[in-house]
């Protein structure tokens with residue numbers, strides 16, 4: 295048999311090539327497995343300090359390959375998307391830390407940062423309605439799929455007063471202003487690019503009913519900002535957004551209950567921190 299082997303002079307080197315190939319494949323798999331372990335450690339559930347460390351070490355999220363079975367796939371990609379976003383927006387790390395704190399209250403379910411943004415947006419509208427004494431016109435608010443809405447019951451007004459128009463504009467600003475207060479990137483200087491949506495509504499109301507539409511639009515945006523910015527109000531937005539994420543839909547009386555609870559908690563905290 296030995297002579298037989300010798301009769302094929304190329305055999306030895308071919309074997310070496312095969313072994314080398316196997317070794318490389320094994321190394322590749324090991325690297326992949328390490329990456330996967332790394333990714334798992336990283337993503338489930340992401341520690342902002344660890345992400346900051348990986349950033350410093352220069353581990354690029356686009357180098358990470360995630361191999362998993364189908365059920366897990368969606369979850370993995372969501373984590374990967376989040377990591378990629380955090381990678382490109384280091385300032386988002388601070389927001390993410392806040393999300394993690396919120397996620398602790400979020401029992402048993404996957405905390406979705408994109409959906410939280412939608413919930414904050416809708417909560418911003420609803421809190422503006424509260425601050426403008428229009429809560430009785432809110433029928434319900436809901437979040438479904440990747441979108442949300444607040445339904446107002448308002449009879450159409452052919453000749454609204456200036457104050458009514460301004461209030462409607464501030465209500466429309468509430469969504470994007472709240473989102474920006476929660477640290478999400480949003481362009482508050484942008485003009486409408488579509489014929490529908492908050493920005494289109496703001497511009498069309500101002501142009502139709504106000505003498506100096508341009509001036510009013512930005513003045514009312516800043517006024518909305520001042521109304522939503524106080525810590526107590528942001529606490530209300532957060533409470534409402536979390537409840538909306540949890541329940542999917544809230545009617546007016548449920549909104550009232552949540553705001554009363556948030557108010558009570560705010561007072562407890564205030565008493566605890568005051569000397």
Ligand SMILES: [Zn+2]
Nearest residue numbers: 415419469492
């Ligand atoms: Zn909106």
